[in-house]
């Protein structure tokens with residue numbers, strides 16, 4: 444254990460980590476492209492984009508330059524009664540690429556707060572109209588963040604167990620995976636009523652729930668059903684946004700448009716924490732009044748931080764380059780070819796892909812459940828020993844690489860995954 448790891452253990456509590464049994468954390472001193480450089484001289488391929496946030500590689504010079512210029516100009520200013528160029532420009536440029544019914548941008552700090560804001564907008568929309576609605580429909584197994592409102596609309600699991608008594612009730616729909624579409628639509632007919640304030644979904648891919656994927660056609664039908672009852676539709680694109688699914692947003696695969704959208708993760712290219720909630724004009728208008736009681740009373744100290752907005756602008760410059768769009772298609776194609784190769788392995792199940800996201804399940808080889816549970820650690824350690832950072836979700840192995848990842852790097856990772864499959 445190096446010195447930094449010891450100092451870390453003395454003072455730090457890590458996220459999603461059982462501190463008693465966790466191995467010493469790996470010290471990273473530098474990043475460049477898809478590579479993280481360890482204090483011990485090792486180089487790790489970051490195949491999960493550091494928790495799905497990094498789009499263009501680590502320490503990208505364009506983002507670094509723009510943020511450092513901004514840092515010397517204006518680091519922060521209160522965002523109530525004041526404004527600044529990066530916040531306005533980012534809102535203008537986001538609205539230009541989002542579904543064209545999105546009309547206003549509300550800033551917060553991360554994906555969870557983006558979801559909290561969307562929920563508060565939805566509930567208060569109905570409150571302000573004088574027609575309060577209380578029900579929320581969400582998918583089983585959903586993940587929308589770790590704050591209380593975001594947890595409430597997520598699926599119930601071991602992660603939420605201690606908090607269940609404190610979470611508001613939600614009506615759940617099963618995820619409409621292939622083959623389940625009609626059954627889910629049938630259930631939805633009964634669930635969607637005029638009492639439903641909002642339907643929230645991770646469009647096309649449930650991230651933390653295990654990279655569960657489903658088709659746009661069925662989501663369109665669910666959105667239509669919700670809209671038929673006047674319910675608001677929230678698209679949580681915190682993970683799927685900014686090219687991950689092969690298009691700029693997963694909502695771009697849909698005919699029916701969401702009323703509210705949540706963005707974060709890739710928003711700043713993985714440089715700074717920033718959350719965005721966007722909404723339609725109809726929602727915004729429901730808060731306009733001579734009465735202060737109709738105000739959206741929500742804000743954070745660092746709302747629309749100029750550095751974070753600048754990082755997002757710089758990331759968007761890069762994202763919209765032809766070269767980046769070509770890289771997204773290139774990685775998608777590499778994944779598709781690898782998916783074909785994977786199909787030959789009997790230990791692999793439910794191979795699924797949407798753009799730069801590739802996932803599959805590792806099947807226990809007919810043995811006991813405990814072995815099954817251990818697959819996650821086995822796979823994680825096997826790949827880490829080969830300098831690949833992947834973080835299986837249980838028995839789900841997935842890749843979500845930065846867009847600058849080269850074919851050579853991908854080929855190396857694919858090869859090591861095949862080696863892993865041969866050992867389990």
Ligand SMILES: *Cc1c(COP(=O)(O)O)cnc(C)c1O
Pocket residue numbers: 553554555556558586587588589645650651679680681682683707708
């Ligand atoms: C990660 C994630 C969140 C929460 O974002 P944080 O920035 O971690 O709070 C919300 N929704 C989805 C779909 C996510 O993947």
